Amino acid sequence: MVDIQAKLKEIGPFVEEPDDDLLVCRCEEVTKGQIRKAVHEGIFTLEEMRRYLRSGMGLCQGQTCGKLVKSIIASELKVSPAEVVPASSRAPMRPIEMCILAEDGGGCDE
Amino acid sequence: MKIERYDMIVIGAGPAGLSAAIEAAKKGLKPIVFDENARPGGQLFKQIHKFFGSKEHKAKVRGFKIGEELLEEAEEYGVEVILNATVVGLYPEKEVTVKIGDKVKHYKGDAILVATGASENMVNFEGWTKPGVIGAGAAQTMMNLHHIKPGNRILMLGSGNVGLVVSYQLMQAGCEVVALADAAPRVGGYGVHAAKVARCGVPFYLSHTIVKVEGDECVTGVVIGQVGPDWKVIPGTEKHFDVDTVCLAVGLSPMSQLLKQAEVKMNDTKGGHVPECDKHGATSVPGIYAAGDVSGIEEASSAMIEGRMSGTAIACYLGYMTEEERDSRIDELEKQLDTLRQGMFAPKNRGKLVEKTDEGIDVSMNLLNKGFVTDDEIERFPGVTHQKGIHPVIECTQNIPCNPCQDACKMGCIRIGENITSLPAIDPEKKCIGCGMCVASCSGQSIFLVEEDVEEGYGEVTMPYEFLPVPEVGDRGVALGRNGQYVCDAEVTKVRIAPAFDHTYLLTIKVPNDMVMRARFYKKEA
Numbered sequence: 001m002v003d004i005q006a007k008l009k010e011i012g013p014f015v016e017e018p019d020d021d022l023l024v025c026r027c028e029e030v031t032k033g034q035i036r037k038a039v040h041e042g043i044f045t046l047e048e049m050r051r052y053l054r055s056g057m058g059l060c061q062g063q064t065c066g067k068l069v070k071s072i073i074a075s076e077l078k079v080s081p082a083e084v085v086p087a088s089s090r091a092p093m094r095p096i097e098m099c100i101l102a103e104d105g106g107g108c109d110e
Numbered sequence: 111m112k113i114e115r116y117d118m119i120v121i122g123a124g125p126a127g128l129s130a131a132i133e134a135a136k137k138g139l140k141p142i143v144f145d146e147n148a149r150p151g152g153q154l155f156k157q158i159h160k161f162f163g164s165k166e167h168k169a170k171v172r173g174f175k176i177g178e179e180l181l182e183e184a185e186e187y188g189v190e191v192i193l194n195a196t197v198v199g200l201y202p203e204k205e206v207t208v209k210i211g212d213k214v215k216h217y218k219g220d221a222i223l224v225a226t227g228a229s230e231n232m233v234n235f236e237g238w239t240k241p242g243v244i245g246a247g248a249a250q251t252m253m254n255l256h257h258i259k260p261g262n263r264i265l266m267l268g269s270g271n272v273g274l275v276v277s278y279q280l281m282q283a284g285c286e287v288v289a290l291a292d293a294a295p296r297v298g299g300y301g302v303h304a305a306k307v308a309r310c311g312v313p314f315y316l317s318h319t320i321v322k323v324e325g326d327e328c329v330t331g332v333v334i335g336q337v338g339p340d341w342k343v344i345p346g347t348e349k350h351f352d353v354d355t356v357c358l359a360v361g362l363s364p365m366s367q368l369l370k371q372a373e374v375k376m377n378d379t380k381g382g383h384v385p386e387c388d389k390h391g392a393t394s395v396p397g398i399y400a401a402g403d404v405s406g407i408e409e410a411s412s413a414m415i416e417g418r419m420s421g422t423a424i425a426c427y428l429g430y431m432t433e434e435e436r437d438s439r440i441d442e443l444e445k446q447l448d449t450l451r452q453g454m455f456a457p458k459n460r461g462k463l464v465e466k467t468d469e470g471i472d473v474s475m476n477l478l479n480k481g482f483v484t485d486d487e488i489e490r491f492p493g494v495t496h497q498k499g500i501h502p503v504i505e506c507t508q509n510i511p512c513n514p515c516q517d518a519c520k521m522g523c524i525r526i527g528e529n530i531t532s533l534p535a536i537d538p539e540k541k542c543i544g545c546g547m548c549v550a551s552c553s554g555q556s557i558f559l560v561e562e563d564v565e566e567g568y569g570e571v572t573m574p575y576e577f578l579p580v581p582e583v584g585d586r587g588v589a590l591g592r593n594g595q596y597v598c599d600a601e602v603t604k605v606r607i608a609p610a611f612d613h614t615y616l617l618t619i620k621v622p623n624d625m626v627m628r629a630r631f632y633k634k635e636a
Contacts, residue, residue, distance in 0.1 A: 019236070026239050064232050067363060067382075082378050089370040091199030094146070096209055104207070104214035 014040035027058020045085040119219030124152020126402025126417035127225030133421025135187035151177035160553035162512040228362035228403040236322035242329030246359035261355025268359030271299035302554025308481035311594035390423030453531035492535035518551035550611035575617040589629035
């Protein structure tokens with residue numbers, strides 16, 4: 001279990017950087033600055049980041065930005081990317097229309 | 111809710127998935143293969159270049175032909191392939207949910223093979239979301255499947271085999287590749303691939319990365335800069351190029367989420383999130399297997415063998431063959447796989463600087479830093495000799511698993527030997543007849559025929575040529591050196607094509623005698 005307060009103290013305060021407005025998750029339009037800031041608010045895992053900022057929750061489901069977000073979190077936490085807890089995988093693995101998903105299992109009327 | 115049952119469900123109809131299904135079907139299983147794309151074959155149908163390897167591994171066959179052969183074999187053995195079928199869920203009970211049309215269908219397999227392949231990595235820099243910044247895979251899809259030119263002036267980022275091969279294909283499609291950049295200090299892909307790009311005049315910028323992409327509505331330019339040891343751009347090293355397209359070939363990551371979802375034990379590696387597998391591709395969940403790029407990035411040839419291994423293992427797992435039968439087949443396949451994993455680019459050498467060949471020859475550092483072997487360096491390789499009369503000059507300078515040239519020469523001029531990663535050597539005792547079969551058979555386009563004194567003061571160089579329009583006899587143009595720079599004027603004296611050349615033209619140019627060892631590409635004058 002990570003001691004969030006201790007880790008926050010260790011990594012120091014959020015410092016603005018010139019490329020903070022760089023888009024990282026283009027599907028959900030999340031910037032590098034937002035992700036870095038979120039780390040300083042205690043978001044240390046990809047799973048939490050997805051819920052907090054919606055990075056990796058769009059059309060490509062993090063296929064494009066997953067690795068990038070991971071490396072940003074890692075560098076902010078001053079650890080190697082392998083130490084950042086990855087997001088869990090769950091169905092549907094690919095974007096799917098709600099009406100199709102709702103029909104799964106025999107249809108809504110049954 | 112209806113659940114359909116199958117012996118074997120394969121997710122992904124690429125080289126690994128199809129090979130596995132074929133192998134299992136041969137043993138009497140009834141596999142079903144799902145693929146989310148409209149066409150089967152995975153990446154194979156985008157590959158228009160000749161593959162490396164040995165004869166048994168379909169070396170010198172173009173990728174899309176291998177794809178066609180695989181599809182024919184799948185049909186012959188009754189493998190059912192469902193296209194436009196997106197697998198959205200995989201569960202430890204070996205149940206699969208698939209979106210087909212506007213329905214989600216449920217299937218259960220006695221065994222499941224995940225062969226979902228990989229997706230391209232991204233890097234981000236200022237302007238990376240502008241229209242005109244594309245992945246190398248997208249460029250290949252546009253050119254080779256849809257016959258659309260991705261752009262006119264292109265900068266390629268990435269010097270691995272994907273970046274090199276796609277750069278060459280972009281030029282074949284009529285695009286201008288203005289530069290090839292890579293943040294790494296050395297070319298990552300095969301030297302022969304780099305050399306054929308460099309000799310066309312593409313400058314290589316190693317230790318360089320993209321600073322920003324310019325343009326309002328779309329890409330109009332790109333700035334690259336040299337990176338220091340901390341991977342940050344050194345101020346003052348920026349270079350600007352006018353381009354309309356920036357192509358990214360910065361690696362692949364396994365698409366392994368389905369495996370993770372099925373609670374397979376995963377390992378987080380440098381090469382991505384991969385399942386823990388035994389040598390048959392069996393994961394930690396009994397009955398669930400993985401093969402191809404999803405279990406670690408390699409290339410299509412090894413994916414096909416891995417697929418066949420998993421297909422064999424599954425046939426045994428389901429009782430369609432004995433363990434002895436399985437083991438003997440696996441042994442045979444493992445040997446093939448081992449051959450492909452030899453040489454300088456073997457998985458164990460990834461990221462390492464190999465300074466000497468197996469023969470003890472110093473590797474060309476210019477090849478690694480600039481993409482071409484210099485005129486001085488080329489002389490030390492065993493494929494390069496000076497003889498009276500026509501003879502092959504083989505500019506193959508790294509130990510890679512490939513040997514078609516040896517069999518291509520009926521006169522026995524070319525010797526590789528038992529070990530297919532050895533550098534080809536010329537036997538000066540044997541007489542070259544100038545048939546050009548070696549030139550056309552070399553997947554790396556690294557063989558040239560050279561002859562001095564064809565007429566007073568002039569000699570001839572015969573080179574592989576894969577661009578359109580094909581030059582005609584009598585055309586006058588310029589000869590470029592290995593570095594893509596002008597070396598002399600040249601006249602086309604022969605243009606040969608034959609079915610056995612498989613679309614590689616043999617272009618012969620006349621150049622001054624002292625240029626026969628330097629002229630390596632022909633360009634019609636601009």
